[in-house]
Amino acid sequence: MSRARSETREVMVQRDVRVPMRDGITLSADVYRPRSEEKVPAIVVRTPYGKTSDEIDATARFFASRGYGVVYMDVRGRGDSDGEFVPYRNEGRDGYDSIEWAAAQPWCSGAVGTMGASYLARIQWLAALHHPPHLKAMISIVSPSDPFVEWPTGVPTPHHLCWLYMTSGRVMQNVDVIDWERIYWHLPLETMDELTGKSLPHWREEIRHPQLDDWWKEICYQDRFHELDLPVLHISGWYDDEQVGTPLNYMGMVRHAATERARRSQKLIMGPWPHRINRSTRLGEIDFGPESVIDLLGYQLRWFDYWLKGKENGIMDEPPVRIFVMGENRWREEEDWPLPDTRWTRYYLRSGGRANSRFGDGRLCTDPPAEGEAPFDRFRYDPADPVPYITEMTSAQIGGPDDYSAVERRDDVLVYTTPPLEEDLEVTGPVRMELFASTSARDTDFMAKLLDVWPNGFAQRLTDGMVRGRFRKGMDRPELLEPGRVYRFEIDLWNTSHVFKKGHRIRVEIASSAFPKYDRNLNTGAPLGRSTDMEVAEQTVYHSKQYPSAIILPVISR
Incomplete structure (x- = not known):
């Protein structure tokens, strides 16, 4: 240009x-x-x-x-x-x-x-x-x-509090003098603003509307493109x-x-x-x-x-x-987006039942699960010890092409990886996940992340997304989960355009937290943003013939 x-x-x-x-x-x-x-x-x-x-x-x-x-x-x-x-x-x-x-x-x-x-x-x-x-x-x-x-969570993200603080009053407030990392841990969310030293009424107003209702629809535009010329x-x-x-x-x-x-x-x-x-x-x-x-x-x-x-x-x-x-x-x-020649390719989660951490046996394959394989992986999600999301603490930029290899040492992160690629593979377009999972909780979260693993072990984040269980049917239709029941969750991982080079590996992480990008689901099913009580959730991710969890990648012919 x-x-x-x-x-x-x-x-x-x-x-x-x-x-x-x-x-x-x-x-x-x-x-x-x-x-x-x-x-x-x-x-x-x-x-x-x-x-x-x-x-x-x-x-x-x-x-x-x-x-x-x-x-x-x-x-x-x-x-x-x-x-x-x-x-x-x-x-x-x-x-x-x-x-x-x-x-x-x-x-x-x-x-x-x-x-x-x-x-x-x-x-x-x-x-x-x-x-x-x-x-x-x-x-x-x-x-x-x-x-x-x-942020399909029903409540504002922790970083949004930083933005509201920055724009409070008539002039820009200095966010660098605030210990945001300490603040983001505060519960309940509703009173998190107190730790900044000033009351932020817009934060509390948003907490009071924990689903897509008429108050939110007043400032929506993405369902009204048909009105614009x-x-x-x-x-x-x-x-x-x-x-x-x-x-x-x-x-x-x-x-x-x-x-x-x-x-x-x-x-x-x-x-x-x-x-x-x-x-x-x-x-x-x-x-x-x-x-x-x-x-x-x-x-x-x-x-x-x-x-x-x-x-x-x-x-x-x-x-x-x-x-x-x-x-x-x-x-x-x-000529268009998504690209007209996209091959929507399923990469299935597979394992021997121990995909916990990058040292586990999780595999990512284009072949669907077969009879006789281990049908699921399990992990414990403790809101008091959430999986970290690598980011600066202010709202200026949340995340980047960061190396998640250290985070993947945790057993509450399921890791599924392809063998080294034999040739370059381009993935360009929207990425989504179909995840079959159950939980012991009345409400919980599931996160999915797509990464490029370099030959030296650098695990580069490309894109990620999440679903909150109670909003699986839509942000305007909250409904708590039935513990132990298997649900099909759709996770939007947004978009990317990336060539996985020969010798690199494609990786998917599954977890139940990405903190502080998203608030911690406390797993109780209580009203969002107002509680301090939390429970540990026992999570099961399925990858059987009946429940074939997979990430759908937009593969482009080279």
């Missing part, structure tokens, strides 16, 4: 421009635009993280010097904007009012686009559902999903801790957008990046090579030049999907 070439212009900036909302509240915006009388398209970016950083200033000047009016705005209740910050609840209406305000400015041509990452991406979708007439295109980067898509550029990374939303949004718009024009006007870019995308070739111990960092800003400029200025720059003639294939470390263009 080469940088879009365009003539740059002198930029003028107006600080703290007051933008009125329909209820009389005014929000604060900094407006960057070319110093000329020419009418230009507007780009609206609304943020809870403060609009005065060096990075924001550089991005705004980049677009303004190339013929755009860039409106960077503090959302309601944050920074210099009036009102109270209530995450997501006002962003649809405020987004509409901000877009239409920008379109009405004397310097604006009437065409408006929106862009932004993370919170800034999701609130674009919420604004778009209000149908501002001048909104012509969006750039949605690392967008969070609807409630419970990323917009071109969208979707961007994320394989190690984005909110990655699942971006491919879902792309597929949702391609298949369900309101018009054929919109369905054909979607683009997807997936790189080897964490939540803060496209900043380094290296993530953890993995270097993805010089091609992994691209001129993404230039590509976004081409997107807006086409949709807001009508420039025929060829961007819509290019294939709609651009992915970085890890392991091989190269970019590739595709």
Whole structure:
């Protein structure tokens, strides 16, 4: 992706421009635009993280010097904007009012686009559902999903408390002065906020809604793509801790957008990046090579030049999907997602009955279990001693291509591994697990993780997912488990694009905790988030002819 070439212009900036909302509240915006009388398209970016950083200033000047009016705005209740910050609840209406305000400015041509990452991406979708007439295109980067898509637990994740603390008040709070590791262990979850030194009412409000109800549905968007008629550029990374939303949004718009024009006007870019995308070739111990960092800003400029200025720059003639294939470390263009030539291949869990730890006898095979083999593996899940999830303690980035070989020494982790591969194997697309299991508990969790085991033993996490037993039928239909009964659990492991190299091995881990990525299931079946009582659960994972547990991998022919 080469940088879009365009003539740059002198930029003028107006600080703290007051933008009125329909209820009389005014929000604060900094407006960057070319110093000329020419009418230009507007780009609206609304943020809870403060609009005065060096990075924001550089991005705004980049677009303004190339013929755009860039409106960077503090959302309601944050920074210099009036009102109270209530995450997501006002962003649809405020987004509409901000877009239409920008379109009405004397310097604006009437065409408006929106862009932004993370919170800034999701609130674009919420604004778009209000149908501002001048909104012509969006750039949605690392967008969070609807409630419970990323964390199907019924309660907010421990790291979410860190985010709520960081965005409490009007200015960014320093999360580095808090001992988050100590806080995440606190029970009950409902009062965890007290340990930060301040009350966080939004945390407690979310705890009070431990399933998908009308309170949550008010801020959902992923079931409403059929209402939208917009071109969208979707961007994320394989190690984005909110990655699942971006491919879902792309597929949702391609298949369900309101018009054929919109369905054909979607683009997807997936790189080897964490939540803060496209900043380094290296993530953890993995270097993805010089091609992994691209001129993404230039590509976004081409997107807006086409949709807001009508420039025929060829961007819509290019294939709609651009992915970085890890392991091989190269970019590739595709016509759809998932890839049309995907071979959905089952890798079955098998063992002699002792798959506990990486020193056990767990195997991963394309042949289904046969009669006479050991039909199950067992382990004990103790919420007081959960399986660790390797991550930093703040909400900035949860997990990466980390080495789980040490974690796999635990007996409460079942490990299933292929023999060394005789040739390269590409896995690109959504990954899911069909797990047959029973438990002694009324409620418990099952986690699945896909890893690439290098010849030197490095066990690289690729992607993972979980299911909470009471929500096996859906986040809106909790139902406790019957102890001892065998259930079929479906686990969404999100997406990846990775080549397992010759001599490497494919591995799957099964456990009942991944702490602190997810809160610990206390195994009692009590109301979520309000209890301190816990029980040890006796877990059984089945892999028999009757109960053929398997991970389904999207294998691509080489």
